[in-house]
Amino acid sequence: MTPGNTPVPIEVRGFKKLYGSIVAVDGIDLSLGKAEILAVAGPDGAGKTTLFRSICGLVDFTEGKISVDGYHIPKDFEAVKPILGYMPQIFSLYPDLSVEENLAFYAGLFGLSRDEFRTKKERLYEFSGLGAFADRRVQNLSGGMKQKLALSCNLIHNPEILVLDEPTTGVDPLSRRQFWDILADLKREGASILVSTPYMDEVGRADRAIFMNRGKLLAEGTPEDLVNRYQGRVYEAPVEVTSAGMRKLDGLGIRAGRFGATLHIYTHEMVDGGSVTTALEGAGLAPGGVKEIEPGLEDVFIQLMGVEPGNEHNSEGATHD
Amino acid sequence: MGRRRTVLALVKKEFLQVFRDKMMIRLIFVAPILQLLLLGYAVNLDVRLIYTAVFDHDRTEISREFLRSFSADDYFVIDAPDIPITQAEKGFRENRYNAALVIPEDFSERLEAGQEARVGFWVDGTNANAAGIAIGYAGLITQKFNERMTPLERPITLHKKFLYNPEAKTIYFMVPAIVATLLTSLTVMLTSMAIVREREMGTLEQVMVTPISTPAFIMGKTIPFAILGFIEITVALAVGIAWFRIPFVGSPLLLYSLAFVYLFTVLGVGMFISTISHTQQQAMFFGWFFSVFAILTSGFFTPVANMPAVVRYITLANPLQYFMKIVRGIIMKGATAGDLYREIAAMFVFGAVIFSFSWIRFSKRTK
Numbered sequence: 036m037t038p039g040n041t042p043v044p045i046e047v048r049g050f051k052k053l054y055g056s057i058v059a060v061d062g063i064d065l066s067l068g069k070a071e072i073l074a075v076a077g078p079d080g081a082g083k084t085t086l087f088r089s090i091c092g093l094v095d096f097t098e099g100k101i102s103v104d105g106y107h108i109p110k111d112f113e114a115v116k117p118i119l120g121y122m123p124q125i126f127s128l129y130p131d132l133s134v135e136e137n138l139a140f141y142a143g144l145f146g147l148s149r150d151e152f153r154t155k156k157e158r159l160y161e162f163s164g165l166g167a168f169a170d171r172r173v174q175n176l177s178g179g180m181k182q183k184l185a186l187s188c189n190l191i192h193n194p195e196i197l198v199l200d201e202p203t204t205g206v207d208p209l210s211r212r213q214f215w216d217i218l219a220d221l222k223r224e225g226a227s228i229l230v231s232t233p234y235m236d237e238v239g240r241a242d243r244a245i246f247m248n249r250g251k252l253l254a255e256g257t258p259e260d261l262v263n264r265y266q267g268r269v270y271e272a273p274v275e276v277t278s279a280g281m282r283k284l285d286g287l288g289i290r291a292g293r294f295g296a297t298l299h300i301y302t303h304e305m306v307d308g309g310s311v312t313t314a315l316e317g318a319g320l321a322p323g324g325v326k327e328i329e330p331g332l333e334d335v336f337i338q339l340m341g342v343e344p345g346n347e348h349n350s351e352g353a354t355h356d
Numbered sequence: 357m358g359r360r361r362t363v364l365a366l367v368k369k370e371f372l373q374v375f376r377d378k379m380m381i382r383l384i385f386v387a388p389i390l391q392l393l394l395l396g397y398a399v400n401l402d403v404r405l406i407y408t409a410v411f412d413h414d415r416t417e418i419s420r421e422f423l424r425s426f427s428a429d430d431y432f433v434i435d436a437p438d439i440p441i442t443q444a445e446k447g448f449r450e451n452r453y454n455a456a457l458v459i460p461e462d463f464s465e466r467l468e469a470g471q472e473a474r475v476g477f478w479v480d481g482t483n484a485n486a487a488g489i490a491i492g493y494a495g496l497i498t499q500k501f502n503e504r505m506t507p508l509e510r511p512i513t514l515h516k517k518f519l520y521n522p523e524a525k526t527i528y529f530m531v532p533a534i535v536a537t538l539l540t541s542l543t544v545m546l547t548s549m550a551i552v553r554e555r556e557m558g559t560l561e562q563v564m565v566t567p568i569s570t571p572a573f574i575m576g577k578t579i580p581f582a583i584l585g586f587i588e589i590t591v592a593l594a595v596g597i598a599w600f601r602i603p604f605v606g607s608p609l610l611l612y613s614l615a616f617v618y619l620f621t622v623l624g625v626g627m628f629i630s631t632i633s634h635t636q637q638q639a640m641f642f643g644w645f646f647s648v649f650a651i652l653t654s655g656f657f658t659p660v661a662n663m664p665a666v667v668r669y670i671t672l673a674n675p676l677q678y679f680m681k682i683v684r685g686i687i688m689k690g691a692t693a694g695d696l697y698r699e700i701a702a703m704f705v706f707g708a709v710i711f712s713f714s715w716i717r718f719s720k721r722t723k
Contacts, residue, residue: 091565116567127558131376132369143365144566188562 041105042069044196044227045090050099052085052250059085061250062099067196067229072222074241075231076336082250083231084124087200090229091121103196115196117145120189124200126181130174134165134184137173138191145192152191159187162217179210186217197221199230203237215240235333246336253339258332265330265338270300270311272322284318292337298322301338362568366576370550374580384584388538388592395534396527396600403431403489406479407453409444410436414463422475425501426457431493444478454480455490467505528603531596532683533656535589539615540622540676541647543585547626548639551577556635570719578623585619586612606686610693614682614700620707621675627714631721650676675710678702 045067052060060082067073075083089096090103092112101108103115128137138159142152160166163183173181182202189197199218203211215237218228222242230241238244239258246253246261254264275296276284284291290301298320300311308325315322374380408426412419426432434457437447447453458476466473477494479487554560563573596602625646633639653660653667654676660668671677678699685691685699693700 088561093561093564113567116565119565121562121565123558123561125558127562129369129373129559131373136369136372140365140369141566143361143368144563144568146361146567148361192566 041102043067043102044069044104045198045229046100046102047086047090048100050086050089050096050101052082052089052094052096052098058250060096063245063247063250063252065229065245065252065255067227068242069227070222070225071243072218072228072230072241074238074244075229075247076233076235076238076244076332077231077247077253078233080249081247083247084200086247087121087198087229087231088123090198091119117192118195120186120192120194120197122182122185122189122197122199122202124204126185128173128181128185128188131172133170133172134176135169137184137188141188141191147191155191159190162220163187164213177207177210179206179214182206182210182214183217186214190221195226197226197228197230199228201231201233204233211237235331235336238332244332246339248340253336261332261335262330265335267301267303267338268306269328269330269334270302270308270325271328272298272300272311272315272320272325274298274315274320274322276320280318280320284315287314287318289314289318290338292334294333299328299334299337300325301334359569359572362572363575363579366568366573367579370576370580373550374546374584384542384588385591388534388588389595391538392531392534392592392595392600395530403486403493405430406432406455406486406490406493408432408434408455408457409447409453410434411441411444411456411458412436413461414459416464418464418467419459422459422463422501423457425497425504426494428497431490431497448478448480454486455494457494527596527600528688529684531592531600531602532687533654533680535592535596535687536654536676536680536683537647537651537656538588538592539585539618540650540679541643542588543581543619543622544626544629544646545640545643546581546584547578547623548629548633548643549636550581551627551630552633552636552639555630574627574715574718578627581626582616582619582623585622586615589615602687604687605690607690607692611683611686614679614686614696614703617700617703617707618675618679618682620711621679621703624707624710624712624714627718628710631714631717650674653677654680656680675702675706678706 043066045065047063047065050060050063051058063082063086065073065075075086077083085094085096088094090101090108092109092115095109103112104118106112106114108115129140132140135156138156139152142155147155157166160169163186165180165184165187168176168180173184176184186199186202203214206214211234218230219240222228232238238261241258243255243257244261245255254261256264271294273296276291276293276298281291281293292299292301298315300315302311308327312322312325315325374384410423412423423434427434432455435453437444437452439447441458444456447456456476456478458478460474460476463473463475475498477491479490479494481487551560554563568576593604597604626643629639629642629646633642653663653671653674655671660671660677663671682691682696682699682703685696689695
């Protein structure tokens with residue numbers, strides 16, 4: 036594979052990273068295609084950030100091979116910088132500077148001339164809607180606007196490859212949707228995007244996704260493929276369950292996931308709604324109206340992860356925001 | 357071209373941040389003025405108005421004449437306290453007086469008989485520096501008195517002359533020292549904190565994935581503080597000249613050129629501190645530690661020659677000591693580059709070694 040203009044903008048093979056004796060990521064393979072959005076989904080501690088920072092040459096890794104645009108990482112990382120945009124998980128713009136000052140700073144770092152910046156700025160304001168806040172200090176922006184600005188700063192040099200580490204975490208639902216609209220536009224213009232998220236609903240907007248948990252790859256495929264991975268039935272019961280209650284269910288061999296005010300119960304193909312109700316009543320819960328539902332990506336994820344006591348996947352608003 | 361834009365973007369951003377921070381502006385502009393005023397008025401090493409208790413057991417015209425010679429200048433303020441000499445120490449403890457003069461009963465008798473007369477002079481040694489000066493004054497006054505009383509026709513008189521600072525004003529010697537220390541502590545602290553802040557906030561990581569080169573980053577992070585350093589010493593000098601009327605004898609161009617050379621040392625120290633600190637507090641602590649060490653062993657207050665041998669050797673490793681000599685030499689004595697060749701050589705060596713060492717360390721830390 037020759038560097039530059041490869042059909043595979045990002046390729047990771049057998050990636051492994053240890054911190055001391057702790058395995059952060061244990062053997063991940065992924066490849067990002069041209070003009071593709073690849074989502075990496077998983078809870079905190081899945082190893083997403085370690086993987087992304089390694090792709091961006093910011094940490095040394097233990098084993099494996101990473102190439103970006105055909106260049107070997109971290110050795111030839113310098114060569115990739117002009118075509119790469121990286122948004123770290125932690126918001127990292129200057130809060131004491133205004134929106135425009137931040138943009139101008141990044142334009143300077145990428146060597147844009149004053150005229151180039153002026154043109155680019157207008158385009159970025161157009162799609163981000165930040166033009167009205169150009170003089171506002173970043174510390175006074177909402178979470179969603181901050182993330183749009185961070186993305187804008189990373190688009191100043193028209194990167195072909197974007198690596199976005201949880202760009203929508205902690206952002207309101209409307210802004211999250213707008214953010215993904217922007218990603219879709221960028222993709223249409225030819226950008227290849229690797230994006231991580233803890234929200235399963237966002238996975239549905241990617242071309243392909245990878246599920247990660249505790250440093251391991253759980254599954255890979257298109258959102259449709261992944262939904263079809265679900266085996267068995269999913270029942271929904273309108274009960275709120277405490278963590279202790281979840282442990283109790285687990286002790287009784289009932290697999291379930293919490294979704295805010297409802298509970299999803301994962302069963303074999305043969306189990307009917309009546310038995311689920313009985314089982315829940317046996318656990319001291321009073322479910323009113325258990326019904327079968329279509330499995331979602333979140334349900335697939337929980338099933339793949341295997342619900343462990345005290346470690347059940349907390350579906351932070353994945354279905355109800 | 358690209359490099360220049362990158363450095364400019366960094367410098368501009370740094371200035372925006374500094375001037376947007378009201379605390380910073382206070383630190384940079386108000387602090388030096390305050391420091392000068394405080395040190396100019398409060399840290400006055402000239403010793404005057406030494407409150408002296410007098411125990412005159414002789415009570416003759418001669419003893420009174422002797423006492424008058426003590427109170428002639430404003431060095432000593434004499435007073436005969438209403439307490440017996442056995443309780444004199446109490447007055448010292450209560451800080452009512454800092455010295456005591458004891459004239460024995462046979463003072464005039466012995467003098468008239470051409471014999472040696474002894475006078476007791478006690479001084480509060482708590483402030484050893486002031487005590488030493490007080491004893492010096494007392495000795496001089498006594499010597500003058502002796503000269504007047506001696507039968508010799510041409511008494512030997514001692515002519516003293518302070519070179520470069522005829523009035524022996526502390527402020528003349530303080531202003532140059534403050535210029536040197538301000539440049540040191542300000543640049544060390546600001547440089548190290550500006551870099552660590554970026555690391556702490558995660559912005560450094562974001563900057564490091566842009567095509568910026570390490571030299572461009574270092575330049576962008578040091579040039580603003582070099583400029584601020586120059587502004588700082590100019591403010592301090594302006595206040596010193598306009599308010600305290602200190603004479604500036606030497607060449608301002610030479611002073612600024614050597615300050616430029618010295619900047620490599622202090623910016624290097626700041627950069628080094630940024631590589632060993634994870635938080636701004638740590639950077640501030642290291643910066644403070646460095647500054648205190650540098651100032652105490654620079655000859656700011658105490659001449660280096662007065663320090664014990666071991667400390668004297670340590671001061672050889674203190675770049676501020678040389679810069680202090682340069683600043684005082686140029687401002688007070690009008691020293692030329694030729695006069696200061698040793699200190700100038702030291703500036704170049706320190707600058708080259710510290711700056712390149714920190715540069716390498718910094719590059720390794722950030723890749």
